[in-house]
Amino acid sequence: MAVPTTRLLVLSVVRLLQPVHGYDVRRELLSWHADDWANVKPGSVYGALNTLARDGLISVDEVGQDGGRPERTAYRLTPEGEKQFGEMLRESLFSADQVKHPYFATVALFPHAPKAEVVAALQSRILKFEAALFFLEREEQRILAGSGKPEESAPYHVADAMRLSADHTRADLEWSRRTLRRIEEGELDVWTEGMSGSRVPPIVS
Numbered sequence: 188m189a190v191p192t193t194r195l196l197v198l199s200v201v202r203l204l205q206p207v208h209g210y211d212v213r214r215e216l217l218s219w220h221a222d223d224w225a226n227v228k229p230g231s232v233y234g235a236l237n238t239l240a241r242d243g244l245i246s247v248d249e250v251g252q253d254g255g256r257p258e259r260t261a262y263r264l265t266p267e268g269e270k271q272f273g274e275m276l277r278e279s280l281f282s283a284d285q286v287k288h289p290y291f292a293t294v295a296l297f298p299h300a301p302k303a304e305v306v307a308a309l310q311s312r313i314l315k316f317e318a319a320l321f322f323l324e325r326e327e328q329r330i331l332a333g334s335g336k337p338e339e340s341a342p343y344h345v346a347d348a349m350r351l352s353a354d355h356t357r358a359d360l361e362w363s364r365r366t367l368r369r370i371e372e373g374e375l376d377v378w379t380e381g382m383s384g385s386r387v388p389p390i391v392s
Contacts (some may be wrong), residue, residue: 190279193227198244198272200265203337205263206248209236212262215337219345224352236262244268286306290359297362298377302370316360323353357380 200212213232219350221227239245245268246260297305327349333340369375 190275190282193231193235193284194226194239195275196221197232198239198268198275201236201239201262201270202264202269203243203342204367206261207263208259208261209233210259219342220349223349224323239268257270272369293341306370307369309363309370312363313360313367316356316363320353320356321361322363323349323356327353360376 196216201207202214204211209232213229216222216227216232217229222229228380240247240262243265245262248263248267250258250260251272300308316354325345330341330346330349331343335343366375
């Protein structure tokens, strides 16, 4: 069973910056762009903190108020939180589970879509992947150009998460380019009757 990513990352930031307010946990994860490469929704951070506190993995260090601002709660890890963090991290480190790519099913259904639509879709994917790759590479360099100190900027090790995400994006980009080229050159043809092995009815517009 995969380790819940948001739970692990929120716990890690509390451990790194404790005592730390929920707002700062959220801000730290956003500075890492964890919403992009780990799919951590910014709005889920406070829910994760509440769950971790309920489960006894973090505890309230203090509740303070600055002027007329709302109360802010600071958290730190409990001994049980430290123990479970280590267990979750080790499980995640040794995991070799392959993510089921959401495009696998789509590729298997290429014959059901008009060839022109498949070509247009691949062209669109290529543009999106090129933009995403540019962003990831730029952010990696930005992180490495910083101090690496969590209280000032994203830690250097976050750049490696960016690099892994960039490698996956690059693989998607190369596959899309190669597949588009194969279609345009006639090497991949699942639309001409007799080429795909069966006659597939077209989808209704």
